[in-house]
Amino acid sequence: MEEVKWNPPILSFVIERHGGTVLGSGYAELQSWTVDINAGRATLADHHRQRWLHGPRNSPLKVGPIAAEITELIKNRKADPRLKWKSSDEARVQIGEVIPNDCPKQTLVGRRRRFKKALQESLQPHGWELFTGTNTVKGKKN
Numbered sequence: 001m002e003e004v005k006w007n008p009p010i011l012s013f014v015i016e017r018h019g020g021t022v023l024g025s026g027y028a029e030l031q032s033w034t035v036d037i038n039a040g041r042a043t044l045a046d047h048h049r050q051r052w053l054h055g056p057r058n059s060p061l062k063v064g065p066i067a068a069e070i071t072e073l074i075k076n077r078k079a080d081p082r083l084k085w086k087s088s089d090e091a092r093v094q095i096g097e098v099i100p101n102d103c104p105k106q107t108l109v110g111r112r113r114r115f116k117k118a119l120q121e122s123l124q125p126h127g128w129e130l131f132t133g134t135n136t137v138k139g140k141k142n
Contacts, residue, residue, distance in 0.1 A: 009038040016051060025106050026054045058103045061111050066098060067118035074137055075126050086136075093119070093135040 003014040017029040030049040035042045070093065073080050077088060082097040099112045119137075120130040128139035 003032075009036055011035045011037060012045070017047075018053075020106075021053065023105055026052055026057065026104050028053050058107055061099070061114075063099075063111065063115040063118045067115060067122045070098065070119055071122040071126065071128075074123065074128055074139070089140060090136060090138050093130070093137060095135050 001013045001015055003012075005012045012032070012034045014030055014032050017031055020027055020029060027050040029047055030051055031044055032046040032049075033042060034045050070082060072078075073083060074091060077085070079085070082094050084092040084094060086092065095112055095115075099108065099115055101108055103111070116130060116132050116135070120132070123130055123137060123139070126139070128137050130137050
């Protein structure tokens with residue numbers, strides 16, 4: 001509890017909630033509460049602030065250059081640990097090799113979503129399509 005204020009009959013304070021950390025977030029939610037002692041009523045006044053909890057934050061990941069690199073590999077049908085070729089016109093992107101699981105879950109999900117969008121946009125002009133549910137790309141036959 002912090003920022004405690006007593007202005008009879010109102011008690012106000014801020015508490016730090018860690019519910020999001022269960023899902024991998026590095027942020028705590030800050031909730032501002034007021035309690036009317038006479039009325040026996042507590043009210044959540046504000047819960048839109050956050051506080052970073054864990055050491056240094058992960059640096060932003062620029063997914064555009066990664067998507068461009070993977071696109072070149074796909075266009076040229078190159079062997080690479082980040083791709084598993086099923087045929088000459090179909091490959092599975094090994095997403096864990098491209099965007100490794102080395103950050104909080106929410107960060108990882110966001111990075112992978114942004115990467116897939118960038119890859120889809122990068123592949124499209126070359127006749128390839130990304131099926132995001134399976135991370136499979138399909139394109140032109142040789």
